[in-house]
Amino acid sequence: MKFKALVVDIDGTITCENRELHLGAVKKIRTLKVPVVLATGNILCYARTTSRLIGLDGAVIAENGGAVTVRYDLNGIFEGSIEECEKAFSFLSRHFKLTKLDPMYRKTEIALRRDFDLEEARALLQTQPYDIELVDTKYAIHIKSIKINKGIGLQKLAGMMSLEAEDFVAIGDSANDAEMFEAAGFGIAVANGDERIKEVANYVTEASFGDGAIEAIEFLELNGWI
Ligand SMILES: O=C(O)COP(=O)(O)O
Ligand SMILES: [Mg+2]
Known part of the structure; x- marks a missing residue:
């Protein structure tokens, strides 16, 4: 190789x-x-x-x-769909107190402080029509397009x-x-x-x-x- x-x-x-x-x-x-x-x-x-x-x-x-x-x-x-990420963020904000990281510089997705229940948030998001997923990097939880x-x-x-x-x-x-x-x-x-x-x-x-x-x-x- x-x-x-x-x-x-x-x-x-x-x-x-x-x-x-x-x-x-x-x-x-x-x-x-x-x-x-x-x-x-x-x-x-x-x-x-x-x-x-x-x-x-x-x-x-x-x-x-x-x-x-x-x-x-x-x-x-x-390339991304920050608008759809924002919709998912608004939805999740009704259930959790979320803190965005670097929102003024981030253009295609949303990064959040890791201080909310990820599994519960994932389950809630599943009830919604967004093509969005939550990814945990151990440094932040990202709301990002699945594409x-x-x-x-x-x-x-x-x-x-x-x-x-x-x-x-x-x-x-x-x-x-x-x-x-x-x-x-x-x-x-x-x-x-x-x-x-x-x-x-x-x-x-x-x-x-x-x-x-x-x-x-x-x-x-x-x-x-x-
Ligand atoms: O931004 C993050 O959450 C982690 O960054 P990384 O992809 O460089 O590990
Ligand atoms: Mg890493």
């Missing part, structure tokens, strides 16, 4: 347990010759800034696939880079990385990953957080896959 690029989740994957950027993982990424794309549930400017500060070229998937850019000097492509995810974002971005999604190895830690693992040629979950991502992973590291990302890259190098 030979892969042409990496797509790497941010929170929980190249961070430490306290959410600081993991400098060892950054150092390791900087040694790579293949392109590295960042994929996050966070907002586009967060993803672009992280890419810039790591020393990458600005190819990012943000808002769980709702926002994609291939370089810093190009505008993002936004948008990091896997679809990866397909779009791969096309913009004249690559296929299968040319990528994906590294991640949570449920919002699952479709990206399915679209990519190979998926590696870090040890702190949740049940869902470990289920779809081709390989699970022994180390957690940024140390897990380093181990994942070393595993690929050792096999000659990148």
